[in-house]
Each structure stands twice: as structure tokens, then as C-alpha cells.
Amino acid sequence: MIRDILVNLAQGVETDRACDFAASLAANFGAHLTGLSVAYEIDVPPFYMGALPTDFIDAQVLENQAAAEKASARFTAAASASGVAHEVRSLSASLGVAANSFAEMARLFDLTVVAQPDPDRPGPEEVIAETVLMESGRAVLIVPYVQTKPFSAERAVVAWDGSRPAARALAEALPLLHRTKEVEIFRVVSHRDEEDTVGADVVRHLAHHGLNAKVRKLPVTSGEPIAAAILNEVADQGADFVVMGGYGHSRIRELVMGGVTREILATMTVPVLMAH
Structure with missing residues (x-):
């Protein structure tokens, strides 16, 4: 909690x-x-x-x-x-x-x-x-600096790539996800028709927490940048927040963020829960 x-x-x-x-x-x-x-x-x-x-x-x-x-x-x-x-x-x-x-x-x-x-x-x-x-x-x-609505958790999009940061973000987001009515696991795959056992495993894991989730796949062959794809999916689904891993390297003098993370930070339109 x-x-x-x-x-x-x-x-x-x-x-x-x-x-x-x-x-x-x-x-x-x-x-x-x-x-x-x-x-x-x-x-x-x-x-x-x-x-x-x-x-x-x-x-x-x-x-x-x-x-x-x-x-x-x-x-x-x-x-x-x-x-x-x-x-x-x-x-x-x-x-x-x-x-x-x-x-x-x-x-x-x-x-x-x-x-x-x-x-x-x-x-x-x-x-x-x-x-x-x-x-x-x-x-x-x-x-977001343009946020006007108070906290709401009707719909959530989980951007899942199987990484350590994504796993930490998903685990820490569970209290928020339990307030939702719809959870979507958003996956980037090589081909639209490929079997996505990873997405199915995430659905199984959330089911053990009493959460019903669905998987949506985006083929990388579409040429759409990942950050833009996530934000477009959020808009299409009317999601209230996003869950994703935050990528980057530890800093000596400054932080060096991963491209997807930095792009999301720059263009996000709904609250985003991140973990590194």
C-alpha cells in the first residue's frame, strides 16, 4: 500500500x-x-x-x-x-x-x-x-506540467520490455494498478504475428494479484519511435497513467538518460511512474 x-x-x-x-x-x-x-x-x-x-x-x-x-x-x-x-x-x-x-x-x-x-x-x-x-x-x-486533473486510475498502460527497470516499475506500481479498471501491457515486437510469451507471462503474473490485463503488440517494423508509440497508445486508450522502466547510467557530473526515457520526459501527457 x-x-x-x-x-x-x-x-x-x-x-x-x-x-x-x-x-x-x-x-x-x-x-x-x-x-x-x-x-x-x-x-x-x-x-x-x-x-x-x-x-x-x-x-x-x-x-x-x-x-x-x-x-x-x-x-x-x-x-x-x-x-x-x-x-x-x-x-x-x-x-x-x-x-x-x-x-x-x-x-x-x-x-x-x-x-x-x-x-x-x-x-x-x-x-x-x-x-x-x-x-x-x-x-x-x-x-506533466500541463496536468489539470486530480489523481485518477481508471486505465493504465504498462510499457513492458522485460528489463530490470521495467520489473521494478511494475512491482512498485501494483498499488496504483489495483485502483484501475483496465490494464494494458504494451509490447514492442519484431513482427505483429509472432507469439509473445513474455506478454502472456506478465498477464499471468498480474492475474495472481487479482488484476485482469490485456496485451497490445506493436511491430518494430512499423518504423514508429518507441516513445511516440507509447504516447500514441496512451492517447488511443485514454489512459490515466503509464508504468515503465527508466533507463540511464549513473552519473559522475551529469545524468545520461536513455533515449526513450528522455523523450517520454519531454513529451509525456499523462503521469508516468518510472523506476530505475
Whole structure:
């Protein structure tokens, strides 16, 4: 069951989509909700320090603190309106330190909710989302920046390729899948008419959990990119969320995401639960 949810709180926005979605999700599961509000520190290279006026740096620090306080207040209002038990945790740190701290926090929560990066509003969301996905060891639910509906789980699409990340995502998605009426296992295969024993095995596994699922196959010979195929299937089925593995490599200085994962993160239209 999902009893403990963590959400990263956005700044500089009038409506925090991930916060609102997390509040509705917590209300649906009767879960406790924790929001992390970060007052981002200015990370200025040493050789620039002398070129920046002290009053400019001080003003930026105060602005970031005010933005964090506003995010906390917005979270408290949303959680209170949803009637869920909640708390706010605050942190003052650079983006890199905040992202790693958030990933460490997420290890002791059942589910972590983050916002999809908005290409028209550059911010910390991309670093936060990728770091928690790659480093937390837990499932991450990514909410589109255009999301307006509260949590709903009528229909789900599970993008299954038999990989370790896909297996982890499926296992951690079970509490969500138990709220659905329809589950589709979406498979990419070499030919449309080939026997897909893997898809049948996933259906069998979910049946033992009391879930009825069907398999839909897409032949790779169609030439359609996998990420686009997943999103088209979501649109065709009217799915409420997607379950899939998140692919990438551990980072030294930056995260290197797999092509399908990065494309989904950039173009997703419904919440996506990922695990690495």
C-alpha cells in the first residue's frame, strides 16, 4: 500500500501541478504527504565572486527564501484542502546538493512525486526528476506540467520490455494498478504475428494479484519511435497513467538518460511512474 508520499515543491509558478496531484493521490490512498521546499543557494564560481555586487547576492538569497516560503504555504493549503496529514520540510542548498538530498529522502517513502520539466520555464525540475529517478532506488511518479486533473486510475498502460527497470516499475506500481479498471501491457515486437510469451507471462503474473490485463503488440517494423508509440497508445486508450522502466547510467557530473526515457520526459501527457 501507499502510505507515505513525498513531493518536490515547485517555485516561481502560480499552480504547482505536482503538489496538487500529490495531494489528491494522498487523499485517495489515505497517505501521509511530505513536501520538500528548497531555498536554492546561489552557486557562483569563485572567479565570478568579485564581479558580483554583494547586495545583488543578498537580494537573490532573500528572493529564493521568499519563493520557498510561498511554495510551502501553497503546499499546506493544498494538503489541508484535500484533508490529508502532511508536513513541510525545508532545505537551503545548491541545486546539486538539493537534488541529492531529495533522492536520499525518497528512499524512505512509498512513492515520490515530481513535476515534468517545462521547456518554456527553465528551472530545477529536470535535475530533480533525473536525480531522484536514478539515485533513490524507489519509484518516481512524474506529473506533466500541463496536468489539470486530480489523481485518477481508471486505465493504465504498462510499457513492458522485460528489463530490470521495467520489473521494478511494475512491482512498485501494483498499488496504483489495483485502483484501475483496465490494464494494458504494451509490447514492442519484431513482427505483429509472432507469439509473445513474455506478454502472456506478465498477464499471468498480474492475474495472481487479482488484476485482469490485456496485451497490445506493436511491430518494430512499423518504423514508429518507441516513445511516440507509447504516447500514441496512451492517447488511443485514454489512459490515466503509464508504468515503465527508466533507463540511464549513473552519473559522475551529469545524468545520461536513455533515449526513450528522455523523450517520454519531454513529451509525456499523462503521469508516468518510472523506476530505475
